Amino acid sequence: MTFKTLLATVSALWLATAAGAEEMKMAVTTSFANSGLAEILLPQIEKDTGITVELLVVGTGQALKLGAAGDVDAALVHARAAEEKFVADGDATHRREIMYNDFIVVGPSGDPAGAKAATTAKDAFATIAAAQAPFVSRGDDSGTHKAELAIWAAAGVEPSGDWYKAVGQGMGAALNTAAGMDAYIFADRASWLNFGNKGDLALLFEGDPALFNQYAYLPVNPEKHPHVKAEAAKALENWLTSDTAKALIEGYTIAGQQLFTFNAQPM
Amino acid sequence: MVSSILPLTLDAVELRRGGKRILGPVSLTLDGDGITIVLGPNGSGKTTLLRTMHGLERINRGHARWTGDADRVHARQAFVFQTPVLMRRSVLDCIAYPLRLDGVDRRSARDRAAEVAASVGLTATLDAPAQILSGGERQKMSLARALIRTPEVLFLDEPCANLDMASMAEIEAILIRTRNAGTRIVMSTHNIGQARRLADDILFLHDGRVIESARRDAFFAGPGTPEARAHINGDLLP
Numbered sequence: 001m002t003f004k005t006l007l008a009t010v011s012a013l014w015l016a017t018a019a020g021a022e023e024m025k026m027a028v029t030t031s032f033a034n035s036g037l038a039e040i041l042l043p044q045i046e047k048d049t050g051i052t053v054e055l056l057v058v059g060t061g062q063a064l065k066l067g068a069a070g071d072v073d074a075a076l077v078h079a080r081a082a083e084e085k086f087v088a089d090g091d092a093t094h095r096r097e098i099m100y101n102d103f104i105v106v107g108p109s110g111d112p113a114g115a116k117a118a119t120t121a122k123d124a125f126a127t128i129a130a131a132q133a134p135f136v137s138r139g140d141d142s143g144t145h146k147a148e149l150a151i152w153a154a155a156g157v158e159p160s161g162d163w164y165k166a167v168g169q170g171m172g173a174a175l176n177t178a179a180g181m182d183a184y185i186f187a188d189r190a191s192w193l194n195f196g197n198k199g200d201l202a203l204l205f206e207g208d209p210a211l212f213n214q215y216a217y218l219p220v221n222p223e224k225h226p227h228v229k230a231e232a233a234k235a236l237e238n239w240l241t242s243d244t245a246k247a248l249i250e251g252y253t254i255a256g257q258q259l260f261t262f263n264a265q266p267m
Numbered sequence: 268m269v270s271s272i273l274p275l276t277l278d279a280v281e282l283r284r285g286g287k288r289i290l291g292p293v294s295l296t297l298d299g300d301g302i303t304i305v306l307g308p309n310g311s312g313k314t315t316l317l318r319t320m321h322g323l324e325r326i327n328r329g330h331a332r333w334t335g336d337a338d339r340v341h342a343r344q345a346f347v348f349q350t351p352v353l354m355r356r357s358v359l360d361c362i363a364y365p366l367r368l369d370g371v372d373r374r375s376a377r378d379r380a381a382e383v384a385a386s387v388g389l390t391a392t393l394d395a396p397a398q399i400l401s402g403g404e405r406q407k408m409s410l411a412r413a414l415i416r417t418p419e420v421l422f423l424d425e426p427c428a429n430l431d432m433a434s435m436a437e438i439e440a441i442l443i444r445t446r447n448a449g450t451r452i453v454m455s456t457h458n459i460g461q462a463r464r465l466a467d468d469i470l471f472l473h474d475g476r477v478i479e480s481a482r483r484d485a486f487f488a489g490p491g492t493p494e495a496r497a498h499i500n501g502d503l504l505p
Contacts, residue, residue, distance in 0.1 A: 112322035114341050114368070123368060129352045130364065130412070133323050156355035181284075182325035200325070 023052045024232040025072040027063035030170035031144055032076060032215065035190030035259055037252050044248060049235050059142025059170070067091055067218060070225030074233045075218045079143035083216050092218035098240050099249050099260045100214045103147055105205035106192055107133070107184035115184065121208040122155035129155070132163040134183035138174050139166025148186040151210065188213055193254040240264065272335045272343045272419055273451060274298035275320060279329035282315060290315045290475045292329060297453065301467030302446050305455040308498060311472040313455035317422045320453065321346050344420040345413035349428050351405055358400065359384065359393040362411045369416070383411045387441050403434030410441055421445065423454040427461065439465060459499055463487060471495045
């Protein structure tokens with residue numbers, strides 16, 4: 001069974017690379033997994049560090065819960081406020097920014113709500129709400145879901161009603177739902193470019209700085225969970241912030257488009 | 268002179284959701300002027316038909332075609348929902364919002380919003396948060412927001428549901444003025460009396476299909492189907 005087949009058939013899974021000398025577990029978001037970047041990074045991580053990284057693919061909220069429970073050694077997620085609380089609560093030793101991509105607004109190519117004419121993300125959302133055009137929300141407490149809710153709040157709209165469908169699923173499944181019903185959806189660019197079932201959907205809005213999507217690495221605090229593999233987590237952090245990682249991250253493209261920008265700073 | 272986005276032609280339009288047919292096949296042409304009232308029992312497809320005409324629903328078979336390019340078609344029509352989505356801003360800013368999206372400066376947009384608000388009898392609460400409005404006031408605000416760009420075609424989905432008689436009368440008066448000013452109106456309602464008062468034409472839906480299409484007087488004088496007759500008479504259908 002291929003990596004993509006696994007992603008399509010289960011909502012959360014352990015994704016193991018080939019056996020290595022040391023193993024560690026990292027919770028990552030579905031949007032990161034759907035991007036395909038993991039398949040590029042993991043083999044090189046194992047080659048360079050000897051660490052086999054097992055990924056638990058969930059939403060950001062669930063990823064942080066796994067970290068708080070000590071079920072993983074680190075997390076790579078994208079919801080800054082939740083991440084900072086995670087650190088403040090003592091669940092991670094620190095937060096380190098690694099890379100960013102951006103969110104986009106996708107919808108039916110005919111754009112019945114007129115979202116593409118908006119100049120800001122919040123206006124695009126308000127336009128969709130005013131038209132009560134079908135909108136599919138992740139609804140899963142993921143980083144993407146949190147970012148979507150922040151834009152609704154900025155738009156001054158409490159999304160509810162028949163037009164707003166929270167599916168409680170990962171990015172790929174939510175995109176499939178949107179494609180099936182010609183609905184608008186808030187997605188990360190990587191997942192959108194990797195999505196093979198676009199149907200009549202099209203990218204309608206992009207470029208607002210409010211759509212910036214920062215990924216950060218959070219090593220689980222060994223003082224709180226002594227069993228976590230802190231040394232492996234530190235080695236992985238060093239690799240993720242290295243020039244090798246930068247080259248792989250920024251060299252990863254889909255359809256000729258770079259998906260992520262490396263922005264890790266030296267400690 | 269601005270060219271019309273009408274006629275709108277639905278050609279054997281069919282919508283299916285979850286393997287079930289929820290509308291169609293429907294073929295009709297919307298043209299001319301006046302008010303078309305869409306009647307039919309619950310679940311007959313009234314809301315879906317309006318949303319489909321407005322372009323909000325995915326069509327599985329057939330075609331819906333407006334006249335003109337997509338941007339102009341979008342800009343020249345508006346929709347008033349049974350339950351409007353309220354934005355957390357003042358009544359005036361809610362009404363002005365479509366103009367702000369068009370790039371109109373805030374002051375001009377608010378001035379125009381105040382004019383439209385006055386035209387629908389909404390004046391006392393313009394600076395209040397939209398959330399505090401009563402049901403009738405919300406629909407007036409929603410109407411004002413829909414009318415601010417002077418749409419050529421206005422869709423309304425049961426705009427008077429849950430309103431008292433006084434509010435309903437005010438909304439109906441606004442709709443008649445809007446029709447007389449040249450806006451083509453398509454509206455669904457459960458209220459037979461309202462249909463008699465407002466309609467120029469009637470579309471009667473049953474089980475997702477338009478089973479009668481007639482001028483108002485002809486429809487009420489002698490509906491051609493047992494379903495429409497029962498609906499008008501308030502009979503219970505098995």
